[in-house]
Structure formats: structure tokens, C-alpha cells
Amino acid sequence: xxxxxxxxxxxxxxxxxxxxxxxxxxxxxxxxxxxxxxxxxxxxxxxxxxxxxxxxxxxxxxxxxxxxxxxxxxxxxxxxxxxxxxxxxxxxxxxxxxxxxxxxxxxxxxxxxxxxxxxxxxxxxxxxxxxxxxxxxxxxxxxxxxxxxxxxxxxxxxxxxxxxxxxxxxxxxxxxxxxxxxxxxxxxxxxxxxxxxxxxxxxxxxxxxxxxxxxxxxxxxxxxxxxxxxxxxxxxxxxxxxxxxxxxxxxxxxxxxxxxxxxxxxxxxxxxxxxxxxxxxxxxxxxxxxxxxxxxxxxxxxxxxxxxxxxxxxxxxxxxxxxxxxxxxxxxxxxxxxxxxxxxxxxxxxxxxxxxxxxxxxxxxxxxxxxxxxxxxxxxxxxxxxxxxxxxxxxxxxxxxxxxxxxxxxxxxxxxxxxxxxxxxxxxxxxxxxxxxxxxxxxxxxxxxxxxxxxxxxxxxxxxxxxxxxxxxxxxxxxxxxxxxxxxxxxxxxxxxxxxxxxxxxxxxxxxxxxxxxxxxxxxx
Amino acid sequence: xxxxxxxxxxxxxxxxxxxxxxxxxxxxxxxxxxxxxxxxxxxxxxxxxxxxxxxxxxxxxxxxxxxxxxxxxxxxxxxxxxxxxxxxxxxxxxxxxxxxxxxxxxxxxxxxxxxxxxxxxxxxxxxxxxxxxxxxxxxxxxxxxxxxxxxxxxxxxxxxxxxxxxxxxxxxxxxxxxxxxxxxxxxxxxxxxxxxxxxxxxxxxxxxxxxxxxxxxxxxxxxxxxxxxxxxxxxxxxxxxxxxxxxxxxxxxxxxxxxxxxxxxxxxxxxxxxxxxxxxxxxxxxxxxxxxxxxxxxxxxxxxxxxxxxxx
Numbered sequence: 001x002x003x004x005x006x007x008x009x010x011x012x013x014x015x016x017x018x019x020x021x022x023x024x025x026x027x028x029x030x031x032x033x034x035x036x037x038x039x040x041x042x043x044x045x046x047x048x049x050x051x052x053x054x055x056x057x058x059x060x061x062x063x064x065x066x067x068x069x070x071x072x073x074x075x076x077x078x079x080x081x082x083x084x085x086x087x088x089x090x091x092x093x094x095x096x097x098x099x100x101x102x103x104x105x106x107x108x109x110x111x112x113x114x115x116x117x118x119x120x121x122x123x124x125x126x127x128x129x130x131x132x133x134x135x136x137x138x139x140x141x142x143x144x145x146x147x148x149x150x151x152x153x154x155x156x157x158x159x160x161x162x163x164x165x166x167x168x169x170x171x172x173x174x175x176x177x178x179x180x181x182x183x184x185x186x187x188x189x190x191x192x193x194x195x196x197x198x199x200x201x202x203x204x205x206x207x208x209x210x211x212x213x214x215x216x217x218x219x220x221x222x223x224x225x226x227x228x229x230x231x232x233x234x235x236x237x238x239x240x241x242x243x244x245x246x247x248x249x250x251x252x253x254x255x256x257x258x259x260x261x262x263x264x265x266x267x268x269x270x271x272x273x274x275x276x277x278x279x280x281x282x283x284x285x286x287x288x289x290x291x292x293x294x295x296x297x298x299x300x301x302x303x304x305x306x307x308x309x310x311x312x313x314x315x316x317x318x319x320x321x322x323x324x325x326x327x328x329x330x331x332x333x334x335x336x337x338x339x340x341x342x343x344x345x346x347x348x349x350x351x352x353x354x355x356x357x358x359x360x361x362x363x364x365x366x367x368x369x370x371x372x373x374x375x376x377x378x379x380x381x382x383x384x385x386x387x388x389x390x391x392x393x394x395x396x397x398x399x400x401x402x403x404x405x406x407x408x409x410x411x412x413x414x415x416x417x418x419x420x421x422x423x424x425x426x427x428x429x430x431x432x433x434x435x436x437x438x439x440x441x442x443x444x445x446x447x448x449x450x451x452x453x454x455x456x457x458x459x460x461x462x463x464x465x466x467x468x469x470x471x472x473x474x475x476x477x478x479x480x481x482x483x484x485x486x487x488x489x490x491x492x493x494x495x496x497x498x499x500x501x502x503x504x505x506x507x508x509x510x511x512x513x514x515x516x517x518x519x520x521x522x523x524x525x
Numbered sequence: 526x527x528x529x530x531x532x533x534x535x536x537x538x539x540x541x542x543x544x545x546x547x548x549x550x551x552x553x554x555x556x557x558x559x560x561x562x563x564x565x566x567x568x569x570x571x572x573x574x575x576x577x578x579x580x581x582x583x584x585x586x587x588x589x590x591x592x593x594x595x596x597x598x599x600x601x602x603x604x605x606x607x608x609x610x611x612x613x614x615x616x617x618x619x620x621x622x623x624x625x626x627x628x629x630x631x632x633x634x635x636x637x638x639x640x641x642x643x644x645x646x647x648x649x650x651x652x653x654x655x656x657x658x659x660x661x662x663x664x665x666x667x668x669x670x671x672x673x674x675x676x677x678x679x680x681x682x683x684x685x686x687x688x689x690x691x692x693x694x695x696x697x698x699x700x701x702x703x704x705x706x707x708x709x710x711x712x713x714x715x716x717x718x719x720x721x722x723x724x725x726x727x728x729x730x731x732x733x734x735x736x737x738x739x740x741x742x743x744x745x746x747x748x749x750x751x752x753x754x755x756x757x758x759x760x761x762x763x764x765x766x767x768x769x770x771x772x773x774x775x776x777x778x779x780x781x782x783x784x785x786x787x788x789x790x791x792x793x794x795x796x797x798x799x800x801x802x803x804x805x806x807x808x809x810x811x812x813x814x815x816x817x818x819x820x821x822x823x824x825x826x827x828x829x830x831x832x833x834x835x836x837x
Contacts, residue, residue: 039564040610047565124565124573180580184610203609203619205693205787236691236785240675244683245690245785405566406558406800413562413569424567437567444570 032253041187043164059164059192069512072159086150098214100197107137112168125162156430195519227522257498275496276510279334279426284490289450305487307357309347318493326495336512341480365395371419375402451488560800604803613807624788631711639719647727666717674783691785707784726758767823
């Protein structure tokens with residue numbers, strides 16, 4: 001009897017396994033509600049996350065970031081090899097690859113696309129490919145990138161949206177006198193090489209992408225990806241409406257769920273409330289210049305910045321603003337960024353230590369500091385008013401100044417601020433981008449804070465040419481330690497991407513860089 | 526009312542229009558911030574901002590920029606959106622019909638709600654019915670538009686599934702179905718204003734001697750109300766209605782956001798935040814023309830109701 005039972009159980013298990021292997025559903029439409037529409041579907045000239053996070057579905061890159069955002073895997077190129085002297089990178093194209101219009105992807109398209117992407121006159125992302133000196137093609141499938149100097153970030157750069165491969169001929173045949181004019185016209189009906197192809201776009205209303213029948217990657221069922229026939233992106237800016245639409249089953253997914261609603265949606269049996277790990281860090285930039293508008297700046301003293309960092313209860317702050325979903329920062333970069341110094345919490349809440357440091361720095365009770373917050377942002381208002389209370393416990397009075405985004409940015413760029421709440425997300429699976437903005441002075445004066453540590457600048461430049469992974473990692477440890485110690489920012493918290501999906505939606509992922517990947521997504525029948 | 530009157534009124538729009546054009550052009554450029562750094566945000570390097578602003582011609586003096594803008598404007602070209610990289614005219618043509626439909630529908634609903642209720646309220650002055658109607662409209666007037674929107678969406682769309690949760694239709698009847706809730710949301714506060722005004726002027730008129738005279742002549746009640754009372758009471762309400770159309774456009778901005786309707790309201794807000802100068806200029810001009818036309822129509826309707834108006 002037991003033998004029969006076992007056999008039956010084994011059959012059941014086998015059947016169960018077999019059915020999971022066959023579980024992917026092909027065809028159908030997925031409707032994914034976005035909070036804002038894309039602006040410009042050109043991989044090189046775009047400049048906003050609303051574009052970046054959607055672009056790779058239409059335009060494929062030579063290499064692709066992994067789902068954890070820390071490494072790369074082959075894309076349009078099957079292999080890549082760095083020369084021993086690290087002065088050239090050779091890539092082999094995947095055989096038989098095609099653009100969405102059915103025309104073959106050639107080495108010339110690759111050379112042309114990368115030349116366009118690295119042109120210093122084009123857009124704001126060309127820095128990722130700045131080490132390329134020239135590009136050569138060999139035969140029908142080999143591209144060699146000759147480098148000015150060794151570049152450990154290049155491989156990650158080739159997996160980043162701006163290195164996408166576009167078809168040279170149709171692009172150049174597009175009317176327009178300049179590259180930008182052509183790009184504007186081309187982006188109206190782009191041809192790419194991603195899992196999906198552009199179908200239609202009613203600005204501010206809905207973007208529709210359709211299955212690219214020529215896509216190279218294979219699905220679990222041994223047939224080419226993607227599984228879906230179509231993805232529709234209606235624009236629903238209001239959080240409450242986006243969620244109502246999802247609950248009413250009118251859309252299959254909704255992005256940027258407010259943290260306040262996460263717990264409620266988690267308990268909804270029809271919804272999978274996903275929290276995808278992100279590189280999103282929330283912090284306060286501190287102006288460390290000795291004087292501001294002619295007056296002495298108390299925040300020029302590292303001791304005061306350290307004290308104020310100790311005086312913030314990051315766990316409580318994350319509880320208040322993100323309803324416990326965010327976690328305190330461990331460095332200036334997120335714990336999902338490669339080479340992060342993740343040795344646990346920094347500046348753990350310690351009022352006594354904060355008071356002692358302030359005393360040492362000679363800061364009198366009732367000293368005033370100010371911070372800019374984004375007007376209308378619930379998060380920034382909550383952050384600043386919570387910190388205001390926390391700092392009052394150590395005798396520091398925080399004044400909150402609320403400004404609209406453009407005014408805030410203008411003041412920030414002019415160095416006309418004492419502190420401002422900020423948010424950052426990595427665009428490339430490498431720590432160099434965030435470090436060049438946060439810690440390397442020559443780029444933007446370390447987030448316009450005026451903070452400079454010459455040894456950090458030197459170390460960063462060295463790390464940009466260090467091909468030995470262990471040595472580079474060590475350099476990044478030192479950079480992060482020095483930065484954390486001097487504290488030119490208030491380290492707050494990092495938080496995931498909150499996306500709510502209907503239960504039958506499977507295989508979708510938003511990677512830590514923010515890219516929404518629909519190639520393996522499907523809606524279960 | 527003569528044709529002359531209409532022509533004079535139309536001609537008066539031109540200088541208003543030019544003044545608005547200059548003021549908006551200068552004002553948006555005097556605001557702190559510029560489109561390039563607004564879009565690039567934290568990624569804005571000095572080099573990139575200077576290069577892109579120069580490409581956009583934003584490094585020139587304001588009079589030179591205005592000259593170029595005006596030259597293009599005379600050719601019917603409002604320029605390209607800096608952020609969306611498409612012609613402003615195209616954006617406006619795509620989105621304006623939606624907003625016009627929404628505000629028109631809302632105005633109609635407001636009238637449908639306000640006029641009969643005001644009549645009932647005025648005739649049954651101070652009765653329980655009158656007080657209930659007034660209290661109801663008072664609630665509509667005091668609730669913020671976005672809140673009414675969310676409440677209607679939650680109950681009538683998400684819970685009862687009588688209406689879709691936001692969006693815009695594909696055909697005319699589909700549009701009416703999709704836009705009913707947002708139009709109702711917009712209509713509620715306007716109808717409250719109209720109803721209160723109409724009720725009090727109806728009461729004034731009902732007490733007037735010529736109404737007593739009309740009744741004394743033996744005219745039927747319906748005729749008295751229609752020909753004498755309503756027509757006279759409507760004069761001030763029509764003026765109020767016209768003035769409030771501008772407010773309706775303002776309310777549309779929020780309603781469009783809550784109901785995910787792709788109108789010009791949302792476009793205007795986004796372009797102000799992004800300092801997308803050409804879009805702000807284009808939209809403001811269109812709105813200025815629309816409001817001027819609404820005022821003109823209001824005056825014409827008032828003149829038709831009260832011939833004294835066109836002789837002033």
C-alpha cells in the first residue's frame with residue numbers, strides 16, 4: 001500500500017514539475033500603468049529615468065546587466081575579451097541577429113552606434129564611453145574598441161542604455177540637418193533590436209510596444225522571447241487612481257506605489273506587491289563651504305556634520321517616511337551597487353555622541369541650519385520635519401525651505417543652499433558614476449557641496465584605470481571610508497522599487513538600475 | 526445687438542492677446558531655473574547645461590529670443606517642446622479637444638444641476654426641500670476637487686463598476702461614458718456657485734412687481750416662470766457662469782490628473798515644473814484666446830437676454 005502511495009506521490013510530483021516547466025503562457029497583452037510618460041525615445045540624447053527605464057525593451061545592447069544589477073551577461077555580443085595590456089576590447093557579434101524591421105545587425109551598425117553614443121557633443125551620457133579612442137571592425141562579426149587608457153567600467157558601460165545598437169541606414173535616412181533633428185524624427189517611429197518593437201505612442205496617454213519577431217533570446221519553452229504579444233503603458237499620474245485601476249483589473253501592473261499603500265496591497269489576495277532591490281539612495285547634500293552668502297557656515301566643520309548624522313535616527317526616519325520599507329544607508333552608494341562597502345550601519349543613532357561632538361565644535365544651543373525641500377513632495381516634507389524634531393533634541397534648529405524643482409536645481413547648481421534633500425539612482429552597473437558625482441570634486445564639485453579631498457580625487461582617477469578587480473575594490477573601500485568619515489551628506493536610507501502586479505503576471509523584473517524588463521514577462525491564463 | 530458690437534469686441538482681444546504674449550514670455554524666463562537643469566536635475570554638469578542651453582538659443586538676450594519667437598509665431602509656428610521634442614502646436618492640437626470636451630461637458634452638467642434646483646429652491650423658499658438642496662450644494666462647494674474625484678472613483682468606478690476608472694474613450698459615446706465622472710467632479714463646485722446665485726436672483730425677481738402683474742394678467746405659472754422670472758434672473762448668472770469658465774479650466778488641471786485624462790491641464794503643469802518655455806507660452810496663448818472667446822460669448826448671451834447690454 002505504501003509503495004503504491006509513494007508511486008502515486010512520485011507521479012504527482014513529476015506531473016507538478018512538468019506543469020511548471022510548461023507554465024509560461026505565450027501571447028496576450030500586459031498593461032503596465034506608469035506614473036509619467038516617456039519624453040524622448042533616443043538612447044543617446046535622452047536624459048530622464050522615464051526614458052531610461054523603458055528604453056532597453058526597444059533597443060538592445062551588446063551586453064546586458066544581470067537581474068541583480070552587479071554584473072553583465074552576453075547580449076547582442078556573445079563574447080568580449082579585454083586585451084592583456086587592457087588597451088583594447090574585442091567583441092564578437094551573435095550570428096544571425098536582426099533589427100525589428102528584419103534587417104541584419106552588422107558590425108557597421110555597432111561601430112556607428114557607439115561612435116554616436118561617445119560623441120562629446122551628443123547628450124549627457126557620452127562620459128561612459130570616454131575611454132574609447134577609435135572603433136575598428138574585423139570581418140563580419142568582430143568589433144574592436146581601441147582605448148585611450150585601461151577602463152574597468154567599459155564592460156558595464158556596454159550594458160548601459162546609451163550604448164544601444166541602432167540601425168545606421170534608416171537613422172541617417174531620417175530627415176533632419178543635425179543628429180538631434182534626425183533623432184527627434186527617428187524616435188517618432190524607432191527601429192531597434194530589443195525584445196519589443198515600437199508600435200504607437202499618444203504622448204501623455206499611452207505608449208504601446210509589440211513583440212519583436214526577430215529577437216534572439218530564447219524563452220524557457222525553447223522558442224524566442226518575448227512571451228507577450230504586446231505591452232501597453234498607460235500614463236496614470238495619480239497614485240490613488242493607478243492603484244484603483246489595478247484593483248479593478250483594468251491594468252496588470254502599476255509602478256511607484258506609495259510606501260503608505262504597500263502593506264494594504266500586500267494583503268490583497270489578487271495582487272503581488274513586489275519590492276525590487278534598487279540603487280535608490282535618499283540623502284541630504286550638505287554645503288561645506290566655509291561661508292555662505294557672506295556668513296560663516298557651521299556645516300564646514302566635519303565634526304558638526306558627523307554630529308548631525310549621529311542625531312538622525314535612520315530607522316525611525318525610514319519607518320516614518322517609507323513605513324519601514326527603507327533601510328539605513330551603509331555608504332553613500334546603495335547596497336546593490338557593485339563594490340559597496342557594506343559593513344553594516346553607519347552613524348547609528350547616538351544623541352550623546354552628537355551632543356559631545358557639537359560641544360567640541362563649539363556649537364551653541366539653538367544654532368540654526370536650513371535645508372531645501374521639494375515643494376509638494378510628501379516624502380521630502382516628512383523627512384525634513386522628522387529630522388527637525390530629531391535635531392532639536394541636540395539643540396540644532398532646522399529651517400525648512402520648500403521650492404519647486406527648477407528653482408531648487410538653479411539654487412543647488414549655484415551653490416546657494418546650506419542643505420537639500422536629494423535622491424540618486426545608478427544608471428550603470430558600476431560605482432564610478434555615483435562616485436564621480438558624489439565624491440570626485442572636478443565633476444560637479446561633489447554634488448555642488450564644495451567638498452574636496454585631494455586624496456579621494458586621486459584615488460578615483462587611479463581606480464578609473466585599475467584593471468585588477470581586488471585592487472580597484474580596495475580603492476573603493478578607501479574612498480567610501482574617507483567620504484563617510486568626513487560626511488559631506490546626511491546618510492539617510494535606501495529603498496526598493498515598489499511595483500504592484502496582478503497575481504497572474506509572472507517573469508517581470510525591475511533591476512536595481514531601474515530598467516523595467518518585460519522580455520520574460522507573461523500573464524498566466 | 527449689432528455686428529459692429531461683435532467686431533469691436535473681437536478687435537479688443539488682439540491687444541490683450543499681445544500683452545499676455547509678452548508678459549508670459551518674459552515672466553517664464555525670469556523664474557529661477559532653466560529647462561536644461563530642470564530636466565537634468567542632479568546629473569546636470571555645467572558643461573552640459575551650457576552646451577544644451579546654447580543649442581536651444583537660451584543664452585541670447587530676452588528681446589532677441591522674443592523677436593525670434595514672434596517671427597515664428599506670425600508664421601503659425603509655436604516652436605518645439607524642449608522636453609518632449611515635438612512641435613508645441615501638435616501637442617496642443619492633440620490635447621486641447623480633450624480638455625474642451627471635459628470642460629464643456631462639465632459646464633453642461635453644472636447648468637443641468639443648477640437651474641432646476643435653483644428654481645425649486647426659490648419657489649419653495651425656506652422649506653425643508655430648499656434647505657436640503659442648499660446644504661447639498663454647500664458640501665459640493667466646500668470639498669476640494671481632487672477629493673470629490675477620488676470619492677466618486679472609489680465608489681462609482683472601483684466598487685460598483687458603473688464607470689471606468691479614469692482614462693479617455695475612443696468614440697463620442699465612449700468619451701461621454703469615460704468623462705462623466707470627471708465632468709461631474711468639475712461640475713459640482715461650479716453648479717453650487719451658479720445655484721446659489723440663481724436662487725437669490727430668482728427670489729428677487731419673484732418678488733418684483735412685474736411678476737405680480739404677469740400673474741394678475743392670468744398667465745399660467747409655467748409661462749410666468751419661463752418668460753419673465755427665469756429670463757431676468759439668468760442675466761447675472763450668465764455673467765457669473767462666463768467668469769467661472771476660467772476657474773473650470775483651473776479645476777480641469779487637477780481633475781485630469783486624478784482621472785488620468787490626457788488634456789492640456791496636465792501638460793501645462795508639467796511644462797511649468799520643467800520650465801518648458803515654448804509649451805508654457807503656447808498653452809497660455811491658447812487659454813487666453815479661449816477665455817477671451819468665452820467672455821465674448823457671455824457678453825453676447827447677456828446682450829440677447831438684456832438688450833441694454835449692447836448699448837452700454
